[in-house]
Amino acid sequence: MSNQIIKEKILQAVEILNEKNIDMWITFVRETKVTKDPMIDMIVGEHSTWQSAFIINRDGETAAIVGSIEEENIVKTGLFQKVIGYVKSVKEPLLEYLNDKNPKSIAINYSKNSVLSDGLTYGMYLLLNDYLEGTEFKNRLVSAEEIISALRGRKSDSELSIMKEAITETLKIFDAVTKFIKPGLTEKDVAEYVKKIMKEKGFQPAWDEETCPAVFTGPNPASAHSGPTDRKIEKGHLVNMDFGIKYKGYCSDLQRTWYVLRDGETKAPAEVQKGFEVIRDAIQKVADAIKPGVTGVEMDDIARNYITDQGYPEYPHGLGHQVGREVHDGGAGLFPRWERYGNTPFMKLEERQVFTIEPRLPVEGFGVATIEEEVVITRDGCEFLSPPQKELILIK
Amino acid sequence: MSNQIIKEKILQAVEILNEKNIDMWITFVRETKVTKDPMIDMIVGEHSTWQSAFIINRDGETAAIVGSIEEENIVKTGLFQKVIGYVKSVKEPLLEYLNDKNPKSIAINYSKNSVLSDGLTYGMYLLLNDYLEGTEFKNRLVSAEEIISALRGRKSDSELSIMKEAITETLKIFDAVTKFIKPGLTEKDVAEYVKKIMKEKGFQPAWDEETCPAVFTGPNPASAHSGPTDRKIEKGHLVNMDFGIKYKGYCSDLQRTWYVLRDGETKAPAEVQKGFEVIRDAIQKVADAIKPGVTGVEMDDIARNYITDQGYPEYPHGLGHQVGREVHDGGAGLFPRWERYGNTPFMKLEERQVFTIEPRLPVEGFGVATIEEEVVITRDGCEFLSPPQKELILIK
Numbered sequence: 001m002s003n004q005i006i007k008e009k010i011l012q013a014v015e016i017l018n019e020k021n022i023d024m025w026i027t028f029v030r031e032t033k034v035t036k037d038p039m040i041d042m043i044v045g046e047h048s049t050w051q052s053a054f055i056i057n058r059d060g061e062t063a064a065i066v067g068s069i070e071e072e073n074i075v076k077t078g079l080f081q082k083v084i085g086y087v088k089s090v091k092e093p094l095l096e097y098l099n100d101k102n103p104k105s106i107a108i109n110y111s112k113n114s115v116l117s118d119g120l121t122y123g124m125y126l127l128l129n130d131y132l133e134g135t136e137f138k139n140r141l142v143s144a145e146e147i148i149s150a151l152r153g154r155k156s157d158s159e160l161s162i163m164k165e166a167i168t169e170t171l172k173i174f175d176a177v178t179k180f181i182k183p184g185l186t187e188k189d190v191a192e193y194v195k196k197i198m199k200e201k202g203f204q205p206a207w208d209e210e211t212c213p214a215v216f217t218g219p220n221p222a223s224a225h226s227g228p229t230d231r232k233i234e235k236g237h238l239v240n241m242d243f244g245i246k247y248k249g250y251c252s253d254l255q256r257t258w259y260v261l262r263d264g265e266t267k268a269p270a271e272v273q274k275g276f277e278v279i280r281d282a283i284q285k286v287a288d289a290i291k292p293g294v295t296g297v298e299m300d301d302i303a304r305n306y307i308t309d310q311g312y313p314e315y316p317h318g319l320g321h322q323v324g325r326e327v328h329d330g331g332a333g334l335f336p337r338w339e340r341y342g343n344t345p346f347m348k349l350e351e352r353q354v355f356t357i358e359p360r361l362p363v364e365g366f367g368v369a370t371i372e373e374e375v376v377i378t379r380d381g382c383e384f385l386s387p388p389q390k391e392l393i394l395i396k
Numbered sequence: 397m398s399n400q401i402i403k404e405k406i407l408q409a410v411e412i413l414n415e416k417n418i419d420m421w422i423t424f425v426r427e428t429k430v431t432k433d434p435m436i437d438m439i440v441g442e443h444s445t446w447q448s449a450f451i452i453n454r455d456g457e458t459a460a461i462v463g464s465i466e467e468e469n470i471v472k473t474g475l476f477q478k479v480i481g482y483v484k485s486v487k488e489p490l491l492e493y494l495n496d497k498n499p500k501s502i503a504i505n506y507s508k509n510s511v512l513s514d515g516l517t518y519g520m521y522l523l524l525n526d527y528l529e530g531t532e533f534k535n536r537l538v539s540a541e542e543i544i545s546a547l548r549g550r551k552s553d554s555e556l557s558i559m560k561e562a563i564t565e566t567l568k569i570f571d572a573v574t575k576f577i578k579p580g581l582t583e584k585d586v587a588e589y590v591k592k593i594m595k596e597k598g599f600q601p602a603w604d605e606e607t608c609p610a611v612f613t614g615p616n617p618a619s620a621h622s623g624p625t626d627r628k629i630e631k632g633h634l635v636n637m638d639f640g641i642k643y644k645g646y647c648s649d650l651q652r653t654w655y656v657l658r659d660g661e662t663k664a665p666a667e668v669q670k671g672f673e674v675i676r677d678a679i680q681k682v683a684d685a686i687k688p689g690v691t692g693v694e695m696d697d698i699a700r701n702y703i704t705d706q707g708y709p710e711y712p713h714g715l716g717h718q719v720g721r722e723v724h725d726g727g728a729g730l731f732p733r734w735e736r737y738g739n740t741p742f743m744k745l746e747e748r749q750v751f752t753i754e755p756r757l758p759v760e761g762f763g764v765a766t767i768e769e770e771v772v773i774t775r776d777g778c779e780f781l782s783p784p785q786k787e788l789i790l791i792k
Contacts, residue, residue: 031511033604034722038430047604088735110518112526115427122506122521123514130508208429208443326430339484 006045006079008156010056013043016150017058023103025144027054028120028128037109037119039148041249041325046073051090051127054080057101065093091131098137106137107144113342114331116152117145149331152324154352159250160376160385163323163354166247167254167374167386173197174241174256181258181395183235187215187228194243206244206251206327213243218367235262238272238367239395244327251327253356254386255372260395268392275312275363276392279371282306283357283388286319286334287375290349290382296320296334297345303359304336312361318345320356323374353377354385402441402475404552406452409439412546413454419499421540423450424516424524433505433515435544437645437721442469447486447523450476453497461489487527494533502533503540509738510727512548513541545727548720550748555646556772556781559719559750562643563650563770563782569593570637570652577654577791579631583611583624590639602640602647602723609639614763631658634668634763635791640723647723649752650782651768656791664788671708671759672788675767678702679753679784682715682730683771686745686778692716692730693741699755700732708757714741716752719770749773750781 017025027044029037030051040047044054050067057063063082064074071085084093098106110125111117120128132138155163173194180193194213198205205212215228218237222229233239237260244253257276259268267273282303290299300319308314318341322330332347334355349355353376360370371389375382413421423440425433426447436443440450446463453459459478460470467481480489494502506521507513516524528534551559569590576589590609594601601608611624614633618625629635633656640649653672655664663669678699686695696715704710714737718726728743730751745751749772756766767785771778 034434034511035515036431110522112519112523115430115517115519118517118519119431120518121511121514122516122518123508123511125518125521126506127508 003045003077003079005156005158005162006043006077008158009042009151010062010079012154012156013056013147013151014058014060016147016154017056017107020146020150022105022107022142022147023058024101024105025056025107025147027109027144028052028124029054030124035121038116038326039109039119042152044074044077044079046070046077050086051124053090053094053097055097057103061101063097065090065097094131095135098132098135103137104140105142106140107142107147109144109148111143111145111148114145114149116326116329117143117148145331150350153322153330153332153350155324155354155376156352159324160352160354162248162250163252163374164385166245166250166252169201169203169247170243170245170252170254171386173243173245174254177241178258178393178395181233181239181260183233183237183260185233186230187217187233188230190215190233190239190241191228194241198245204246206246206253211242213241216240216368219365220362221368233260235260236366238275238363238369240368240370242370242372244323249325251323251325251329253323253327253372253374255358255370256389256393257369257371258393258395259366268394269366272363272366272369273392274310275361275366275369278307278310278312279359279361279369280388280390282359283371283373286357287373287382287384287388290355290375290377291380292351292377293348295346295348296332297337299334299349299357300336300345303357307359307361315360320358320372323354323356349377351377351379399441399473399475401552401554401558402439402473404554405438405547406458406475408550408552409452409543409547410454410456412543412550413452413503416542416546418501418503418538418543419454420497420501421452421503421543423505423540424448424520425450426520431517434512434722435505435515438548440470440473440475442466442473446482447520449486449490449493451493453499457497459493461486461493490527491531494528494531499533500536501538502536503538503543505540505544507539507541507544509740510541510545512722512725513539513544541727546746549718549726549728549746551720551750551772552748555720556748556750558644558646559648559770560781562641562646562648565597565599565643566639566641566648566650567782569639569641570650573637574654574789574791577629577635577656579629579633579656581629582626583613583629584626586611586629586635586637587624590637594641600642602642602649607638609637612636612764615761616758617764629656631656632762634671634759634765636764636766638766638768640719645721647719647721647725649719649723649768649770651754651766652785652789653765653767654789654791655762664790665762668759668762668765669788670706671757671762671765674703674706674708675755675757675765676784676786678755679767679769682753683769683778683780683784686751686771686773687776688747688773689744691742691744692728692751693733695730695745695753696732696741699753703755703757711756716754716768719750719752745773747773747775 052066064080068085318335320334335341335345358372448462451459460476464481714731716730731737731741754768
């Protein structure tokens with residue numbers, strides 16, 4: 001991850017600390033090549049061997065307390081105003097720094113809800129408490145969850161431009177698939193073709209290679225989270241692909257739907273066209289309503305209700321999720337009020353969060369109509385990160 | 397990692413639970429693609445998304461409690477006698493299982509000392525405690541550190557055979573370097589040559605690519621943990637390389653020393669030859685003494701004292717470390733009584749542990765003499781995992 005982005009994220013973190021009224025945030029790690037706190041890539045970008053504390057303060061000061069062998073590496077990043085190297089133990093320099101700053105609240109990376117905010121191991125938590133034993137600071141530790149979900153959610157300018165590049169590269173591969181698809185090819189053939197292009201371009205899949213890309217053709221395809229099968233593409237099939245890449249540390253996640261014309265057809269049958277348009281319009285309705293302050297469940301309701309009102313079954317998953325360094329990133333999601341989603345459907349959406357919008361519906365006898373777009377929340381609405389699919393793509 | 401090895405490790409874990417008098421060991425994880433407990437690769441080999449408990453019992457029973465979406469994957473591994481899938485929460489099936497087994501002690505993966513035993517995050521620790529609230533089990537949690545260091549240290553037959561293959565492949569690359577080295581090439585040239593071979597063979601470096609391989613030529617080279625420089629190999633230089641690969645999930649870690657003959661020389665000068673022999677003999681003295689029950693500090697003393705008795709300065713690091721899936725693996729090490737090594741120099745060595753032996757000494761005006769071998773502790777001694785370097789390699 002380039003230092004430019006890390007610098008932007010550290011500045012954002014300072015804003016967030018002020019907004020959340022927290023004085024200090026410590027990311028406390030060791031041997032990050034073995035066990036890595038998910039935040040290290042976002043705010044440090046270097047590995048640590050000995051116990052290291054990466055500190056961001058509400059007053060804007062940044063400090064790193066690291067083993068002497070890594071001091072120079074960290075100085076080189078230019079990210080931390082104070083780089084304090086130690087030989088014996090991190091304890092003394094850490095206490096010295098805390099006494100100097102005297103923070104009233106100290107956020108550390110643990111969370112019951114969010115794995116991305118839960119990078120602190122229990123052993124390291126115990127060590128930190130040993131070091132703070134007998135000081136006031138021990139009672140000032142709080143969870144960094146709200147800092148981290150805000151920081152990961154609110155994309156910086158550089159993050160957004162990289163995510164747009166990732167989407168552009170991804171759509172080029174969808175275009176190649178449009179030219180490649182023909183009756184007789186299997187779902188696996190299409191997936192292999194995509195993997196070949198990825199390999200040529202040196203792209204990593206955004207999620208497991210078994211299901212990235214996921215390719216579905218025809219009626220009653222495998223469930224949304226299965227890998228490609230030997231099922232053959234036939235005339236009269238709806239074909240979809242769910243696919244994304246990891247690009248400069250950021251993920252893309254898109255879906256497109258194709259229809260394979262039958263002999264004599266020049267357009268899709270009416271019911272196929274309608275199914276596609278219901279999905280397309282559901283996405284637009286959400287895009288028209290989404291903005292800072294609304295909740296994800298409200299957005300899910302809009303799409304879910306519109307689709308069921310048109311006489312289709314509801315999609316068996318959430319409407320959309322945040323995307324970032326992880327394909328499922330951040331806290332809030334465009335989720336229904338289902339227990340497994342916890343409180344995430346009810347969190348207010350914020351400017352600069354990037355969400356997928358990905359409803360689906362089955363068209364009896366033809367297959368599944370589905371589109372997945374990515375939008376970024378703007379001050380008063382949202383912006384598609386790429387031109388949305390407005391028309392069914394016809395395969396002759 | 398092949399299931400065969402995982403099966404061997406699970407059987408070893410059962411023995412160790414009996415030996416350590418612990419009833420149950422739970423590896424409790426979630427979203428292992430984001431934050432991975434270092435033990436997952438060794439005892440599961442699959443990713444988890446929802447909260448999952450992988451359980452090994454002293455009575456030999458193995459169980460996995462996993463999200464329903466992953467149940468089939470885990471069943472397929474054939475590693476767990478009971479695979480319990482859940483939809484709502486891991487809590488109920490976990491409590492049911494605990495009530496059924498009623499373990500008197502439950503080891504979980506946390507440790508202040510060992511990062512490899514510290515895969516449980518603090519948030520997951522809190523969740524586990526929430527689930528156990530009001531039960532006796534909450535007070536029966538203990539650290540799995542002694543289980544994990546024994547399990548990682550004691551290599552199974554399959555692990556040893558893979559580690560030998562890794563070493564064989566590594567030595568082939570050292571042999572290629574012997575043919576490649578010539579005056580005028582820089583340390584970086586040699587490193588690039590090694591990286592080219594690794595790329596062709598699809599090998600990963602055993603540690604950071606900046607310092608793997610590490611190449612040193614001539615007098616007063618960069619410190620042992622620096623990367624290759626533009627310094628040129630010259631006639632009359634001692635040249636060394638510290639290098640290892642990651643092969644089928646396991647690391648190798650070896651060093652060899654070459655001498656570049658000066659015009660008219662047919663062998664190395666006496667002081668170079670002596671320096672090399674002192675290192676070679678120091679390693680053999682340790683190999684003669686090392687066996688189960690001795691401590692690492694005793695082994696370090698043997699090499700360190702022998703080298704200083706010969707009038708050379710002591711090496712500025714430990715004599716050796718364990719190797720496994722991580723290049724620095726296991727608990728005990730062949731370390732001096734320096735504070736930063738904690739209790740690891742004083743742990744008794746065990747059969748099947750694999751250690752490096754890597755002393756070094758400077759030869760004034762020529763460079764560094766150093767060799768690194770890997771040995772496995774046997775019932776009554778040790779065995780070199782590859783033929784040790786007995787002669788200085790001469791470059792004409």
